[in-house]
Amino acid sequence: MKQVIQNFKSGELYVDEVPLPSISEGMVLVENEFSLISAGTERGTVKVGKASLIGKAKQRPDLVAQVLQNIKKEGLKATLDKVRTKLDSLKALGYSTSGVVIASMDTNNRFQVGDRVACAGQDYASHSEIVAIPQNLVAKIPDNVSFEDASYTTLGAIALQGVRQSEPTLGDNVCVIGLGLLGQITCQLLKANGCNVFGIDLSSRLVDLAKETAADNAMLRNDSNLLASVDEFTNGHGFDSIIITAAAPSNDPIELSAVIARKKGKIVVVGAVKMDIPRDPHFFRKELDLRMSCSYGPGRYDVNYEENGNDYPYAYVRWTEQRNMEAFLKLISNGSVNLKPLTTHVFDIIDAEKAYDIVLGKVEESSIGILLKYPEGNSEKITSKFKINTNKTENINVGFIGAGSFAQSYLIPNVKSGGVSLDTVVTTKGITSKNVAQKFGFNNTSSNSEDVMCNKDINTVFIATPHNSHAQYTIEALKANKNVFVEKPLAMTPDELDAVETAYKTSDSKLMVGFNRRFADVSKTIKKAFENLTEPVFVNIRVNAGFIPKEHWTQNPQLGGGRIIGEMCHFIDLMQYFTDSEPVRVYAECINISNDKMKADDNISIIVKFKNGSVGNLNYLANGDKSLPKELIEVFGGGKIGRIHDFRSGEIHERNKTTKLKSTSKGHKQEVEAFLSALKEGKENPISFESICLTTKATFKIIDSLKTGLPQNIS
Numbered sequence: 001m002k003q004v005i006q007n008f009k010s011g012e013l014y015v016d017e018v019p020l021p022s023i024s025e026g027m028v029l030v031e032n033e034f035s036l037i038s039a040g041t042e043r044g045t046v047k048v049g050k051a052s053l054i055g056k057a058k059q060r061p062d063l064v065a066q067v068l069q070n071i072k073k074e075g076l077k078a079t080l081d082k083v084r085t086k087l088d089s090l091k092a093l094g095y096s097t098s099g100v101v102i103a104s105m106d107t108n109n110r111f112q113v114g115d116r117v118a119c120a121g122q123d124y125a126s127h128s129e130i131v132a133i134p135q136n137l138v139a140k141i142p143d144n145v146s147f148e149d150a151s152y153t154t155l156g157a158i159a160l161q162g163v164r165q166s167e168p169t170l171g172d173n174v175c176v177i178g179l180g181l182l183g184q185i186t187c188q189l190l191k192a193n194g195c196n197v198f199g200i201d202l203s204s205r206l207v208d209l210a211k212e213t214a215a216d217n218a219m220l221r222n223d224s225n226l227l228a229s230v231d232e233f234t235n236g237h238g239f240d241s242i243i244i245t246a247a248a249p250s251n252d253p254i255e256l257s258a259v260i261a262r263k264k265g266k267i268v269v270v271g272a273v274k275m276d277i278p279r280d281p282h283f284f285r286k287e288l289d290l291r292m293s294c295s296y297g298p299g300r301y302d303v304n305y306e307e308n309g310n311d312y313p314y315a316y317v318r319w320t321e322q323r324n325m326e327a328f329l330k331l332i333s334n335g336s337v338n339l340k341p342l343t344t345h346v347f348d349i350i351d352a353e354k355a356y357d358i359v360l361g362k363v364e365e366s367s368i369g370i371l372l373k374y375p376e377g378n379s380e381k382i383t384s385k386f387k388i389n390t391n392k393t394e395n396i397n398v399g400f401i402g403a404g405s406f407a408q409s410y411l412i413p414n415v416k417s418g419g420v421s422l423d424t425v426v427t428t429k430g431i432t433s434k435n436v437a438q439k440f441g442f443n444n445t446s447s448n449s450e451d452v453m454c455n456k457d458i459n460t461v462f463i464a465t466p467h468n469s470h471a472q473y474t475i476e477a478l479k480a481n482k483n484v485f486v487e488k489p490l491a492m493t494p495d496e497l498d499a500v501e502t503a504y505k506t507s508d509s510k511l512m513v514g515f516n517r518r519f520a521d522v523s524k525t526i527k528k529a530f531e532n533l534t535e536p537v538f539v540n541i542r543v544n545a546g547f548i549p550k551e552h553w554t555q556n557p558q559l560g561g562g563r564i565i566g567e568m569c570h571f572i573d574l575m576q577y578f579t580d581s582e583p584v585r586v587y588a589e590c591i592n593i594s595n596d597k598m599k600a601d602d603n604i605s606i607i608v609k610f611k612n613g614s615v616g617n618l619n620y621l622a623n624g625d626k627s628l629p630k631e632l633i634e635v636f637g638g639g640k641i642g643r644i645h646d647f648r649s650g651e652i653h654e655r656n657k658t659t660k661l662k663s664t665s666k667g668h669k670q671e672v673e674a675f676l677s678a679l680k681e682g683k684e685n686p687i688s689f690e691s692i693c694l695t696t697k698a699t700f701k702i703i704d705s706l707k708t709g710l711p712q713n714i715s
Contacts, residue, residue: 003431004127004352004372006091013093015352019384019430019447021132023103026309028111028138030119032099033147034346035127037370038155039359040180040247040271041095090435094127096120096154098147099374106135107309116141118153118325120296121306123429125154127352129374132428135309136299139325142333148346149332149339151371152185156328156337157296157321159185159245162270163193164319165293166241170194175230175239175260177253178246178271179206179218181368184342186245186270187214192336198233200226200256201246205366213341221256230260238262247271258282268293296321303551308559342369349374385424385446388437396420396679399452399482401473402465403427403436406487411462411514412440414672419680423458424451449473453480460679463487466553467560471496478503478511485675487514488569490696492561497696510685512675513692515573519667519674522650526635526642526661527578529652536613537637539575544624544631550599563602565699568620573687573695575608575616578635582694583616585609587711588702591623598622606702 001020006013023029097119104111111117119125120137141150159182168174172195176183179201190197191214199210199218210218217233219226230239242257244267251274257267258278263286269275270293277283277290298312299305299321305312312320319327331337344367347355355370357363398415400407403425416422424444427433437445444451452458453476461477463470463486471491477484478500490513491497504511517523530537545567554560554567576583590604602622609615614637629646641653650661674686694714701712 001129001430002349003129004093004349005431006093008089008091013353013356015350016434017386018128018434019386019445020130021128021430022384022428022447023105023132024428025105026107026135026307027105028101028117028119028133028135029103030097030099030117030131030133030138031102032097032119032129032131032374033376034099034151034374035094035097035125035372036151036155037094037127037355037359037372038096038181039367039370040182090431092123092126092128092429092431094372095122095125096151097125097127097131098141098150098153099131102130106138108135110135111138111140116143116147116150118150118329120154120157120321120325126431127349127372128431129349134306136305136311136320136322137325139322139329142329145329145332148343148371150329152332152339152342152369153325153328154296155182156185156189156331157324158182158270158293159189160324160328161295161297161319162186162243162245162268162293163189164297164324165268165291166243166266168193168195168241171196172240173198173234173237175200175242175257176210176215177201177242177244177257178248179203179210179215180245180247181342182270183245184210184213184368185337185339186243188337189331190214190243192331196233198230198239206368209341209368213338221252227260234260234262239265241266241268243268243270244273245271246273248273250274251276254278258286258288261286261288263287264289266291297324303553303556307553308556339369343371344368345370346373347371384430384448385444385451387444388434389441389443391421391441391443393423393457394419394421396460396676397423397458398460398462399423399455399458400425400436400442400462400464401449401452402463402487403432404464407462407464408436408439410516410668411464411485411487411672412436414669415462415676416440418672418676420460420676424455426452449476453477453482459483460485467566468492468558471500474500474511475503478507478509481507481509483510483679485512485514485672488567489513489561489565489699490692492565494697494700497693497700501693504689510675510678511689511692512671512678512685512687513695514671515570515687515692515695516667516671517570517574517647518577518687519670520644520647520663520665521667521670522644522647522661522663523574523577523667526644526650526652529640529642529654530578530635530637533638533640535638536610536615537579537635538614539578539616540634540636541571541574541616541618542632543571543618543620544626544628545602545620545622546624546626546630547598547622548602549597555599562599563620563622564604564702568604568606568618568702569695569699571618571620572608572616572698573691574633575610575618576691576695579610579612579614579616581610581612581614582691583608583698583714584611585711585713586698586701586705588705590706601703601706604702604706608698 101115119133174195175198197215199215207218244253253273266289304310422442425442426446433445460483463473588606590601606618633644635642644650647666652659705712
């Protein structure tokens, strides 16, 4: 299918073929008819992409701070590799579309095949022939509303939320600063609400358009009579509210709003403007009310609402994102909003570059609403997979299911350098799959896991998807007689683990889980120092893991499983490695905390008893400070101590001497090499299947121990 793409590294913008996206529970698949280019937002996005590396850094200082923090944690080289991976990516553009449902897995059974719908969401409602949209970002289109008008719905919801924040009443005098697309729609909404509307902009063309469509009066910002006209319009009182829909780097819209507002008036910021709030004379003396409007409305940036499909109760949150979308469509339907005067250009998707030439000012042509049109009835011709390279197929032919930033940073490069062939990469979004395939040299790009599972030429599968799909894909691959490398965790429930065990025992394939820390050079050196020891050892691990909000996908019990299952398994495996024994019992305690932002079991102490008498102690903490290195591992036994400092250095203390150890990585490269070597040479799994199962069972028993307050045996 065709999609508008920007290469974030080079800034190049073009239309290309990518696999169609896939959907999962809670999503709707839509064949687009039209999409709207939001000139203000997308102009800024495209300009960031076209900027130099220094230019990108200046425009995103928040990301620069993350890079500097990562250098402290992982070192310069690893950080540079991550930055290169992020920069060398393809970006989807657009966030407001309309089309027809061609498949739906929404949990409310609201959308059926053939329904006409409007769609919202950055990275979802893209300029693409087919889009996959979370169910709460889809709204049905009334029969008398055209696809062209419905493609404005996202912008309309943003404007509507700004109007709601201003709380206008009949007869209010309201000023709209910034008469671009968002401002024009805002003027119409205010007029439909019975307000007296005054518009201000830098463009005489936009001022005239506002007068023609909705504004009772509109003027240029630099008109010398502006303030006098404001006094006349408001009878000298000032505006009841001002809605700023401009996008400007200056503080002028804020300062002007304060001047023209009445005492105790409201100023609502919708657009991206500089916000240096001058206390005197107006904000303080008038007691002005400054408000922010958050995009489409309640639900925006809430993972539980947007991605997990959990709606807010109607009685308590009357206007959510989706309900704002529905309200705007109804306003179009009853004639309260007229969008036809705002549409200045319509381009076929194949001519999207011409549209962006206008948006970026390469072509001097007056525009405001620019639509992209898509070919009708084209979905049957669109495939989930297509070939982009014809590289030689080696004895080990690899398919990847899942290729996020972790896989691109730590797995795929090491597999690529391992003397194997990269056959097919699968991701849910076609644009991501295409980008990864081009970047690393896969022969095929796909959005359907069956293109890997059903391909008999692929004999090895790497799985790096969200945690809740690991067991399912592992079982499918084992049943298809494919070797499997799956990122941790192997399973999220005992039933899933049982099913994996059954599939493994009936297969001749190898299975590896991404417990990388035991493969780090510093771990191997310490292990060797204790290898002839006959007495038990004590392993002490302190992890300054850092805070992760409850809304993060890894904390979702159904998606990520939480940090005990999803992360602490690493350290149970490392304990097994150093003790060279099986865990037989666990006991866990976590803190009691009233802070609702933090999960209590993110701060936990775990004691693990091993069959040979060894003991492991894990203190995993999320309430510390990032300045302290993340991981400290200590192994005590036989008069020796081995220590690892965040896998950046280590030492062995023996006979009153200290031997310093160097560490270059956490073992990601080495674990991939070990797995591929086992395949090539027919050796045993680098980690025994029994050990992998015991690690996974131990995490389940840790949760049971927290629930019961008692030690739990691991059978």
